[in-house]
Amino acid sequence: MINVFGSCVGIEELSEIKTSIDNQWLGLGKKVEAFEALMAIKTGLSDFVCVDNCSNGLYMALKVLDLPKGSEVVLPAVTWISCANAVLLAGLKPVFADVSYETVNVTTETIQEAITRKTKAVMVVHYAGLPVITELSLPVIADCAHSVDSYINYPGGPRHIADFYDISVFSFDSMKNIACGELGGITSPKKEYTDRARVLRYCGIEKSGLQASTDKKRWWEYECKTPFIKMLPNDISASIAIAQFRKLEFLQLKRRLIWEKYSEELKNISWIMIPPEIPDCIKHSYFSYFIKVLNGRRDELARYLLNNGIYCTVRYHPLHLMECFKSKKVLPVAERLNDELLNIPLHPNMTERDTEYIIKTIKSFK
Numbered sequence: 001m002i003n004v005f006g007s008c009v010g011i012e013e014l015s016e017i018k019t020s021i022d023n024q025w026l027g028l029g030k031k032v033e034a035f036e037a038l039m040a041i042k043t044g045l046s047d048f049v050c051v052d053n054c055s056n057g058l059y060m061a062l063k064v065l066d067l068p069k070g071s072e073v074v075l076p077a078v079t080w081i082s083c084a085n086a087v088l089l090a091g092l093k094p095v096f097a098d099v100s101y102e103t104v105n106v107t108t109e110t111i112q113e114a115i116t117r118k119t120k121a122v123m124v125v126h127y128a129g130l131p132v133i134t135e136l137s138l139p140v141i142a143d144c145a146h147s148v149d150s151y152i153n154y155p156g157g158p159r160h161i162a163d164f165y166d167i168s169v170f171s172f173d174s175m176k177n178i179a180c181g182e183l184g185g186i187t188s189p190k191k192e193y194t195d196r197a198r199v200l201r202y203c204g205i206e207k208s209g210l211q212a213s214t215d216k217k218r219w220w221e222y223e224c225k226t227p228f229i230k231m232l233p234n235d236i237s238a239s240i241a242i243a244q245f246r247k248l249e250f251l252q253l254k255r256r257l258i259w260e261k262y263s264e265e266l267k268n269i270s271w272i273m274i275p276p277e278i279p280d281c282i283k284h285s286y287f288s289y290f291i292k293v294l295n296g297r298r299d300e301l302a303r304y305l306l307n308n309g310i311y312c313t314v315r316y317h318p319l320h321l322m323e324c325f326k327s328k329k330v331l332p333v334a335e336r337l338n339d340e341l342l343n344i345p346l347h348p349n350m351t352e353r354d355t356e357y358i359i360k361t362i363k364s365f366k
Contacts, residue, residue, distance in 0.1 A: 031239050115138075147285045
């Protein structure tokens with residue numbers, strides 16, 4: 001079976017893990033700090049705070065903003081359920097915005113249609129790795145799970161997409177561009193936000209243990225002003241992430257070549273719409289390749305591919321249609337995508353033969 005998502009791990013990751021085992025240190029330690037430093041450099045921001053995973057990071061981002069209870073947060077209808085769950089669990093109300101049919105991203109216009117006087121923040125998702133560019137006066141949390149390598153090019157040089165939003169949250173789980181099992185991260189141009197995230201991730205403890213031993217007589221005593229969930233990262237996941245980071249350029253090249261091959265081979269199929277051309281001003285992360293099946297036979301194509309050893313999926317089932325969110329909104333684009341969208345395999349462990357086989361199988365569908 002050719003998986004829809006996947007990672008490319010090996011001796012480099014094992015070598016990094018071994019050093020942590022040799023040092024007998026598995027929890028939060030020097031490997032986490034090293035990966036945080038690498039990501040701070042990559043995003044061009046002063047600080048990067050690792051947490052245990054992206055889903056928890058989204059919840060933490062909302063708590064960092066400290067919004068009034070019951071506030072509305074606008075977010076895409078087409079995204080992973082963690083986004084809306086985080087809003088609900090933070091004591092806030094998710095309000096779903098429609099997306100662009102071409103990009104599957106929210107736009108300034110679709111967000112503004114969902115804003116009310118109760119809206120206190122917005123959450124955007126850079127779908128498949130294409131940056132969302134918005135002009136909003138509200139605080140914005142960016143879900144960067146798909147966009148670790150996404151930039152906007154300027155005459156003075158490229159700026160990472162995380163530089164444009166109040167808080168950005170990253171995923172490094174087993175299927176992401178940097179894949180290490182479970183790990184997430186938070187960054188912001190505002191240092192007070194990353195400082196707060198760093199305190200919150202360890203149950204809200206301000207300083208403890210070795211960290212406190214240099215400036216406290218009784219370093220085992222600690223203070224907790226804001227009780228919070230434990231969201232600590234660990235050195236084993238960070239070890240894998242460091243090795244993945246070092247070969248990210250190679251992994252991204254493989255993703256880009258697969259993306260470009262799909263686009264070239266599928267663009268002339270009358271019943272398929274491929275992703276839009278990437279503007280010159282954008283650097284894409286190529287996380288996931290999606291097509292739209294225009295002949296009303298998306299489900300049949302998905303089953304045909306599965307029966308031929310190609311696993312595909314739909315990212316994502318629109319959240320406003322889920323019973324748990326009790327939304328009565330009609331979002332025509334999201335609902336159309338629910339019947340047409342299909343994500344086909346794209347990951348760095350694929351071979352050229354895999355890519356050619358997938359294209360050939362799609363073309364053979366009758």
